[in-house]
Amino acid sequence: MSLPVDETTPPGRTLQVGLHHLAVETADLHNCVAWYTEFFGGTVAWTLDAFSDLTRERLPGITGLTEVVAVGTRFHVFSRSTSYARPRPDTxxxxxxxxxxxxxxxxxxxxxxxxxxxxxxxxxxxxxxxxxxxxxxxxxxxxxxxxxxxxxxxxxxxxxxxxxxx
Incomplete structure (x- = not known):
């Protein structure tokens, strides 16, 4: 997607944006990663279990994050601790x-x-x-x-x- 140039954009350029990844929160990281990998025919690119202060602030209780790459899309599948107050399942x-x-x-x-x-x-x-x-x-x-x-x-x-x- 391109937007018109403004005073912060160098001459001859337009602002562009694209989708990098889709973040998916799950209560069962293993189940979700396995399903995304098999359904979309993807592969696990990386997994994290240690997080920056910013990540912990934005995603309280985060315990795991795995990137599944499939069909030209990155899925960032993550879970939170059981002590994290999740929204109701129908939210x-x-x-x-x-x-x-x-x-x-x-x-x-x-x-x-x-x-x-x-x-x-x-x-x-x-x-x-x-x-x-x-x-x-x-x-x-x-x-x-x-x-x-x-x-x-x-x-x-x-x-x-x-x-x-x-």
Whole structure:
């Protein structure tokens, strides 16, 4: 994303921003890291158990942080001590995150992967609900929604007009 130049931007440049990582809080670090690694086909890049004063101030009770790198995205999965007062389980931290895919076939593969991991019994899901059916809107955009092991909602979508430009 680019923004118009202001007086703090060097001549000939625009301000730019991109997504570096998505932070996901979990009550079960091992379960969550394993699910993100398997579902998204990722790898663990690093793990921390010692934190700066700033991190401890911003995330009271943090006990562990693992970066999972997958599908061009970094997921920073972290846990806090049991003494940390968590929000109620039905308090959403974000409404949903949308992941885009190149084809409708890939969209179906992601949905199938979610279902296969769910029925495997290897993971504990806070919201053990199946993914939605794939729906197609009037613009030909196809999508489905599914929850991760923490109950955070993801949308997976195929947008034909964007996929043509890949």
């Amino acid at each position: 959403l931290q974000f409404q949903h995150v949308c992941m885009t895919v190149g084809t409708v076939g890939e969209l179906q593969q992601w949905r199938n992967r979610w279902q296969a991991l769910f029925v495997s019994g290897r993971y504990v899901f806070t919201r053990p609900e199946p993914p939605t059916e794939i729906v197609v809107d009037s613009d030909g955009v196809s999508s489905f929604y599914a929850y991760d092991v923490n109950g955070l909602e993801y949308e997976f979508t195929h947008i034909p007009a964007e996929a043509e430009g890949r």
